[in-house]
Amino acid sequence: MKQQAFYPLFCKSQQYAWGKFGTNSIAGKLWSSNQDKSLDSNTPYAEFWVGDHPNGPSKVEYNSKKVTIPEFLSQDLSLLGSSILNFTNNEPRLPFLLKVLSINKSLSIQSHPDKKLAKKLHSQRPEIYKDPNHKPELAIAITYLDAFVGFRDPIEIYNNLMHYQPCKDLVGVEIVNNLKKQISNKDGKAVSKTLKEIFKAISTAKADIVSTKVDELIKLIHNKPENEYTSDDKLILRLNKQFPGDVGIFLTLLMKYCHLEPNQAIFIGPNTVHNYLAGEIIECMATSDNVIRAGLTPKYKDVEQLIKMLDYDILDKPTKQIMLGVEIEKGIFQYQIPVQDFLVQIIKMKKNQSLQLPTSHSSSVFLLLNGKISNTDLNEKKYSPGTVWFIPQDSEITIYSHDQTVLAVQAMLGKK
Known part of the structure; x- marks a missing residue:
């Protein structure tokens, strides 16, 4: 095959319910231009995918046909180059997936396994965990990104449990009191263990109890003057409109909020609880489908596995860093x-x-x-x-x- 300087790709759009609609979606507009197709104002264009993921492979025009990237590269592996071939053990594929996300409402509360756990889950339940790979992610804001990444400072978690009585009810007084003592004693291992107990108590509570407690939480907020609403109050009300009575509303009171301006980025490694709330971003990740969810989603939730795997080590630990790109040239x-x-x-x-x-x-x-x-x-x-x-x-x-x-x-x- 005669090598060209570049090969145009024709890429897929993913139309998930949380996406922005029609021309309000950057992901949609990129897809529309790439495919020379019009946008439907009633369709949520959530993601634009660049890569060879089997759920939305990009295609290359070759010999008057459009073929997937692996089909194209298999004709001449030198096009892929030695560095990626060494990384993929000579498989003609890209080890990463590049996306643009246009987020209109919250994605699920989730985490991704490391490679060791991914291999184990894939071998045990391949119908759910469809590959043995990890899924580290980098999110770069195009417009902005509102998200939760990791856990809050333990003092902030304790204050939230005290401030929002329905959440404290789900957790239990004894666990909340233990957290206070362990924070005072600066006992990092004990704080981690108690945070795991708090996360478990909330995420495994029965659905009818959670729904009742969410109702109580909403009434508690509405009893305040609107001009006294905190940022957490406002977010709770917003999430309840999107996912009424969902357990994830309580889990966000444990999670660390972050806001990214254009060009700011955050890296999300394995075993880190997170969810995206709103904004438009570039996202790049290792090619994998391994997502383990616990709330704010109609999809399958593997709560038991998520509880086991999360990183709860938060006392005196540096917060997740928002980064900027380094100008290399x-x-x-x-x-x-x-x-x-x-x-x-x-x-x-x-x-x-x-x-x-x-x-x-x-x-x-x-x-x-x-x-x-x-x-x-x-x-x-x-x-x-x-x-x-x-x-x-x-x-x-x-x-x-x-x-x-x-x-x-x-x-x-x-x-x-």
Whole structure:
């Protein structure tokens, strides 16, 4: 096969209930442009996928047909490059999935297993855990992201239990009193054990009891003047409209809230409880389906497994860090993460500039988010937002901006 500098990809949209509708969705608009299809104002366009995940594989036009990335790469493995082939044991696939998410309402409260647990769960219950891989994630805000990631400071958890009586009722007075003593004694192991007991008490409570306690919680908030509502009060009311009576409403009182502005990012490793609430983001992850849920979802919940696996070590532990990309070259911002499965770079260009894309250590995928570009020279075809390329390792590509600023993202294998 004669190697080109890049190969256009035709990518899938995922239409989940939590997505933004029609042209309000960045994910939808990218898909519309990429596929040259119109958007339906009544359809929630939740995600735009770039990669070869079997639930939404991107396709390459080859020999007058559109074939999946593995089918395309199997014709000539050199297109994938030695670094990814070594990582995948010579399988013709990408080890990562790049997405754009447009979030209108809360996703599930969830976590992902590490590799060891993923292999175990896949061997025991392959019908639920469909692969043996871990699923580390990097979320980068395009507009903003509101999310919960990890657990709150234990003092804040204790204060929430005292402030919201229905939540304290679910947990029990003895456990709450234990937490207070352990915080005072700065006993990290005991705090971790008690936090696990608190999470278990809430997440395993019977559905009818939870529903009753949520009703009490809503009445408690409504009894206050509206101008005295806290941020947690407002969020509880919002989540109850989305998932009435759901146990996840109480679990969020244990979880650490974070807000990301454009270009800010957060890395979510294994065994970390989290959920996305609202916003629009770039997300990159290891290719896997392993999600273990506990609330704010109509999907299957494996509460017992989630309780076992979560990281409850929170006393005097650094909070999850919001990060920015490091400018490795002018206009190229790289996000430093602790896994090799993927590496993400944001590309920013001013009007009428040129920039050479980094492609030396790995083949990659490239997604144009904003602006118009050409490659090779300014007289060539202009590419619009929604353009996606597969770029073989060691390709030399220079892109040119025109009369608009450019924002793009490139995902590839991480460096050792």
